[in-house]
Amino acid sequence: MDAHSLQVLEFDAVRKILRSYASSSLARSVIDGLEPSTDPDRLKLSLRQVDEARALLDGGSDIPVGGLQDMVKIIGRGHGQNRALGPEELLLVARMIVACGTLCRFFREVVEETPTLSDLANRLLDHTELLAVIEGVVEAPGVVLDRASPKLWELRRRRNDLEERIRAVMDDLVTGSKYKSFLQERTWSVRNGRYVLMVKEHSRGHVPGILHDKSASGETVFVEPNDVVASANQLADVKLDEQREIGRILLEVSQRVYAEEKRLGYSQNVAAWLDFTRARACMSQHLGLVPARLVDEPVLRIRTARHPLLMASRSAGTLDHDVVPVTVTLGDPFRMLVVTGPNTGGKTVALKTVGLVQLMFQSGLHVPAAAGIELPCLDGVFADIGDEQSLSQNLSTFSGHVANIVRILDAATPRSLVLLDELGAGTDPAEGAALGEAVLEQLFARGSRTVVTTHLGDLKTYAFSRSEVENASVAFDPQTLEPTYELIIGQPGASQALTIARRHGMPEDVVALARQLTEGQKGRADELMHELMKARVAAERSRQQSADLVQESREKLSQAADSLHEAEQSRDRIEQEAESEVTRILERFQSDARPHLNALKNVPKGLLEHVGELEALLLRRLHTTSFATRRREFLAGLKKHDEVYVPRYGQICRIEKVQRADERLTVRVGGISMQISFDDVSWVTPPDATRG
Template identity: 40%
Template sequence: MRDHDLNTLEWPKILERLAAFTAFPWSAEKARALRPSTDPAEVQARLAETEEARRLLALEPGLDLGGIRDLRPLLTAARHGASLPPGDLLAVRDTLRAARRIRRLLLRRAEGLPHLASHAGRMQEFPDLEAEIERCLDEAGEVKDEASPILRTLRAEIRRLTHEIQARLQSYLTDPRYAPYLQEPLITMRGGRFVIPVRAEHKGKIPGLVHDSSASGATLFIEPLPVVEMGNRLRALQAQEEKEVARILASLSAAIGAQAEGIRLTLEALADLDLALAKARYAIAIQAERPEIVPWPEEPPEQRTASPLWLRQARHPLLDPQRVVPIDVTPDPSTFMLILTGPNTGGKTVTLKTVGLLALMAQSGLHIPAAEGSRLPVFDGIYADIGDEQSIEQNLSTFSAHLLNILSFLESATARSLVLLDELGAGTDPMEGAALARAILEHFHARRTTTLVATHFPELKLWAQTTPGAINASMEFDPETLAPTYRLRIGLPGRSNAFLIARRLGIPEDLIARAQQYVSPQALRLEALLAEAERLREEAARAHREAEQARAAARALEEEWRARLARIEAERERMLQEAQAQIAALLQEAREEIERIRRQLRAVHQAEVEAARRRLEALQAHIRETLARAAPPVEAPTEPAFAVGDRVWVRPLQMEGEILSLEGEEADVQVGRWRLRMALADLERRERPRPAPSPPAPTAVVRPPQVPLDLDLRGMRVEEALPVLEKFLDEAFLAGMPFVRIIHGKGTGALRRAVRERLKTHPHVERMEPTPDDGATVVRFAR
């Protein structure tokens, strides 16, 4: 890119605004030296780097390179053996510390920010140098006592000797003999020596060296003789201290000089990173977007399906973004030449500069002030002939200067160049200027050069209308306000509007009519056609806007309903998931409760069965004793002995059972759920009929039915459950069961309360006990 064209398009002003966002001088220099690239790969890399920088600023809002200093002069001095002052040494430490922090930050985010991380790869860390400067200097730039053992010893001796001198001088101030001779009781310093103020008229009263006097001469500052020798030793120690401090500073400076090249490379990487961040901040400030960089089409323009230059809502980057009117440079795919006409101060020149500057910005890695989706190719050259090129020094007129400038790139422009021509052919005879302008346009047309031209020649309007690849465009003019609107209209040439303006300004109608007689009929017809075309265009534009609004409303309504359906579906899915989760939780809770109840029941059943067995055995023994005392001797039966498997009648229990085993005069009998040890005398085999014994009273013995241990009332209403409970209690009591369990569940508690209220008053119930989970009640019968 030529400097002349960059200056014509005001590129240096863009760079100055970019430099204002940098953090230190080296990056500002790089910003001012920034030039567009003609390599598509490099342009894409630059734009991607700016995009990453914007992303980094969003991820790290507090990121700041303000603590970094431009160390190049210091590094040069240190490399040549100069001793750096403490302030410069601290600047080196702070810069190295900031570089280390930035480097590690970028390396942590290297996966998402590869272009920025490449700068971190060029940086080095200097922990030993940082630590040494930190060890030797405090934040105020003073060399610490710990910087060297010699310095520590010297300063300790200086402090001791200083204290001794001050104590000796203090004795003068407090001694009544010397009080009349002192101007005031204080210790001060003159020429680096500790002194006391003595009145001039008493000069000889305190022997010593006079180091200074007051402006009036009334006071002499005297170092008493006994203190002079101590002062000399103090000065000698201070000189040694200064020498040691100088040695330490020189040593630190030499360490920096030894690593100057590595520090310089790190600083340069920081400058490149700072430039990328400045591009990002500038893009945010001007509300810019990353443009799409498209390759140049291989097919000729008439066969293209997309225009490589397509800018929507483009704004001039140097104008106030709140006031500038955006333009749409969106030609059809076959167009590569734009002939722009319209009134002066209507925005033609701003349009040319906007296109040129946005192309320069994109090829420099800057995001452009245009809407998302704008696209640009990479131009191999951007040539501009804009403004007044008149040169008094070279004795050139405006026309000649323009021609010389155009001549400088006439042969350089290619099919991949951008040419911007303002007022082409102006400054000479209109007929000849128009002819020359047309010839220049035909030259660039033959080369297929992307060209934007601002002109007033009507001949160029006609040429654009009839030439493939070229198209007319104009800056809109409001006939009501007689002012330009600065909107670009592609497809229609600009109108003169001279007669309209004259009529609005009050020129007499007869003068306007006479002037129109002097215009050729062809020109009048052309103006009429332009007016009709503009009217039709406005109607089409209005219809298009209405259609777009209707489509937008339909899209908005569709999106609203889609959003509603999405919300409904999301809510349904959420509720379904919640319900499934609740069901799963309830099932899990139920499984855990069932398992817990099973464990409790196993424990309860085992304990209760064992207790019942002991009570039954005790009851059996009691019955046997009672029968033995009350009944007459019974002759031994003559029937055959009992056998395993015999069905027998257990007299004490009045229940039927089955013999499981025999052992002497006893047998193990299965009675219901219980296995009992019974005497054979208490058993009666049921296989053969036996004559009934003579009863002592006319009463019949009825065998009770088999009664289960548990009664489950769950699912019943109170009025249904109580009769079932009564029947079950009677049957269990008659069956001789020691206890039963009533399962009523927990639920609302109504059934549980009703059951327990009935059990409290039942005649067969001795006591009742709730199970641990309170879902059942164990009933023990009175015997």
């Protein structure tokens, strides 16, 4: 997708809004790299995912994304430095494995509601063995467990014994009378891992041992008494061995982690996408977005769409007025729209709304529009909007626009959306209009879906020269002298320059002279354009009514299909219940009949053969197959001249013709031949049925 167009349409601001709904840095990384897709299959899959996630949220469920962290970055850094991972780093890996397992179990429970997301979650790999290894070595808040190895357990036992022995000796020294008069305080301390007494400076020679430190005042010296020096040395050796063993254990576990680095990375990518999908669904729910239907033909049927950034501002309370929606169909019947109207009237907002809605859709997002919106997967969205002046490249505003348009013309196809703001502006109006019309001709020849805004009157008349080009305007209230921001299809707009000039204090005589000069030049042209506009507006109104009827028909067809599906499910359920009840009755009968059949085996030998035949006959009669199978067998056996019961007529009818390919029958009813479906006949004939 064109990077410049993403920039001028402010797609990055959409990413920023989406980021605020992400739960983890993993999802935020996915969002930072999010770009519209031009692959219809990939887009279809992405849209199904966000639809399922939104349905979960609407149903009161939520995707469990707690604990997701970037373990791949930590693993890669440690592996690259050829070092052991620390206990905290291993715990992070363990938490991430647990989080992936939670996601996997969650989607197993909602597989019917979320088949697409569940299929994705099933790709999370199994890391339970690695998790068990990590949990057997470290625990929160980053402690290596005693049971991590037999040697570590033994070293820590020895360390504890030595520490207890040293503490006991130190306690005796500070509480006994031997050094009582030489101590600054009747307590002991630890300095740099060595156990020391706090001795008065002038009594230093009375306490034999090693001097380790002095107080800031110099009145106290910290002496390690000779009574504990040997034990303290042993303790230091044990602690050193303990750290070496911990290092060995961590390195061993880290190597297990490094061996699974690629598999862990794959699981992390899947988890990141699931969190990203949850963020999409949360944004959809919070902002009231809707899913757009993906269509094959390059036609944009946009229904009451609102600028997504303005919608977000409105939702956040930073915008104090409603966002005016845009409704337009681009590609049927017209594929080019020329929008005119006053400055600050909403032309550029309408242009950006169309562009951003399409970009959001192709990024797998729901869109700020009404239900029924239909959008295609386009191969490109190209935009030239705003002041394109570039001092670094020595380009004027006009030159900047030209450079962009050249690039757009080179890339545009029949499956491209082209958005041009203020086409032909920034130069001589006559030349700008001529150049603008030529650009529109080129885009028309390429078949691109195009929306342009302009102030140039000549481009308004261009729309009347082509059947697939339409005028539009942004409405302006002449009473309040304020724009209403409403996009009106089929009606070219006026620039309202004189009205706006008067509103901003232009002297009345200047405005009157300007109006006099313009009226003489364009009076007849305005009359002609007005007549053409009335015809176009009437045609657009009829087309919109037809489109609304088509949409209403589609919705009713969808409802009918849902009702049919529910009826079929209900029928299947009733059949299953009936089969279950019949089976229960027959099994009960068989159970009740068994004692009597067994008793009959005591009859005289000559009658035993008859008893066996009776038992076999009962078993054959008790054996049953499913209703569905019996009905298929019944229908497969139908032939000409058979008599069948037809419930809709309440009669037994004779078959005149069987059309198996169409699953239809021709039957005789009261002397008249009627065509019916296989579904209209019953294989059960009521006792009181009459023949037709």
